Amino acid sequence: MRRHGKGAQGPRAVALWLALAGSLGSGAGCRRAVTFDQADIDRHPMLAGAPPGFLLGVATSAHQIEGGHRNDWTEWEKGSYPDGTPHVKGGATTERAADSWNLWPKDVAAAATLGANVYRLGVEWSRLEPAEGQWDAGAAERYREMLQALRAVRPHPIEPMLNLWHFTLPPWIVARGGWEWDGAPAAFAAFASRAAAAFGDLVDWWCPLNEPNVYVTKSYMAGQWPPGVKDPKRAARALGNLLRAHARAAAALRASDRADADGDGRATRIGLAHNVIVFDPASGGPLDRLIARYSDRFYNHDIPDSIAAGRIKLSLPTVVSVDEAEPELAGSLDWLGLNYYTRRVVASRLFGDRGPTGAPYEVVEDPARPHNDLGWEIYPEGLYRMLVRFREYPWPLIVTESGVADRAGTVRPGFIRAHVYALDRARAEGVNVIGYMHWSLIDNFEWSHGYEGRFGLFTIDFAGDPTLERRPTPAVATFQDLARNLGLLPSR
Ligand code: BGC
DSSP states (O other): OEEOSOOOOOTHHHHHHHHHHHHHOSSTTOOOOOOOOHHHHHHOOTTTTOOTTOEEEEEOOHHHHSOOOOSHHHHHHHOBOTTSOBSSGGGOOOSSTTOHHHHHHHHHHHHHHHTOSEEEEEOOHHHHOSBTTBOOHHHHHHHHHHHHHHHTOSSSOOEEEEEEESSOOOHHHHHTTGGGSTTHHHHHHHHHHHHHHHHTTTOOEEEEEBOHHHHHIIIIISOOSTTOOOOHHHHHHHHHHHHHHHHHHHHHHHHHOOOOTTSSSOSOEEEEEEEEEEEEESSSSHHHHHHHHHHHIIIIIHHHHHHHHTEEEEEETTTEEEEEEOGGGTTOOSEEEEEEEEEEEEEEOTTSOOOTTOOSEEEEEOTTSOBOTTSOBOOHHHHHHHHHHHTTSSSOEEEEEOOOOOTTSSSHHHHHHHHHHHHHHHHHTTOOEEEEEEEOSBOOOOGGGTTOOOOOSEEOOTTTOTTOOOEEOTHHHHHHHHHHHTTSSOOO
16 A cells, blocks of 8 residues: 555544544445456446437537637646746646647547537637626637537537536636635626527537536645635635536526527526545544545535535535525536546545645555556446435436546546446446546646646647647547447447
8 A cells, every 4th residue: 555645643633533423423434345347347238228318428628628718727827836846747838738729620520430429518718708798709609610510410419518617717707806706606607698698509408617626626725726725714615606606507597598409398407517536444443434434525415415405515624614505506407417537545634744735634545456647546436336326316417527547548448348337337226327428538738737647539649740630549449339339320
């Protein structure tokens, strides 16, 4: 076992444990023992018996692929930490990224090659509304061309799922305090309303927000993303406003998009892409179990619980406690998206050095387990565990992201098979999973890792190929097998 960072469990730990144990209940860090057998995965008919209309596709985000933005990330990309280390690995920027703003027909063609019937893509708020209330009709027109091109793919259209916010903010919002600004939810709802008016006749599947939990963890707790803050109280404030923004945007979309783009009788299907991580305790000791359990609760459950209850309830014991009614949240979701990548086996460092990210735990890695290029454990069983757990919520589930940083492209085919097996196993147990989207369609800007994390089914040579050709990796064939099994591509 390899441990990251330092941990300590001093005598004060006992008192805190006693104080918290009551509020957390029993079964801290409960682990649902399950281990997949590779032979089962190998002989499994992927997605067999998936319900009609199952969404099979890919995902990207605007800032990671488009290039040419002016937002908080383009500022952050130019900066560095006090010790001189650039905010982004190697000082990489998104000046051009994958140039999808110009090369989007290549992306549509790539998605069509895969046999996908859905593409979750983003629009960039700072591009469409560069100043408050100012709408860029030319930019909206280009997004409309992309959406029309997706719908025009044959033999079957590619349904767009439109993401309105994926981590980046226009400078005018940042100037007022970003997500900490209490006017941000209303500003976002106004943006959603205009997006509905501009794109509603082409879009039914809406995803207002991507991963508020990842955002506040990185931007307000670890200080690794803009605005580079390490303050749990400010994190809670930003998260509260993100939840309000989701609720108001959902209402605005329902009010402004009355056009049923795919003719199934429903003009809007609104969801949230929510990141989930399996937290398992590194030992049977009470503090490890405690930290696993409350990380799980805060990170995985506070957001969906708040939405289901119509109350913003956020809890990081001793640090953050929010409980406020927000009735508009209840009923704001038609589906819940899970973005699943990895698990963390955690050891408490509640009372020791918090390390550079300020996390109250250290991640204990087992070198015998497989890891991706960014060092994240590959753990397909975790997707099954999460799907089974999330059946308790009242919404159909969609895997809105699943993917692997794998520059060589050799791990991804097996990764897809194992994760689809996980999804199918959950479905076989009655979990209502209605879609799977692979992250990502193409290699892209991987936030603070720059261009080091390669997640694309299609790879791009950013440094050496000025045409930024999208070249298929071996996993394209794996994905096409999924499409074939759903009848989206002709069988061989
Ligand atoms: C994010 C993506 C990111 C991916 C891989 C997800 O949490 O939504 O933007 O590229 O993880 O790190």
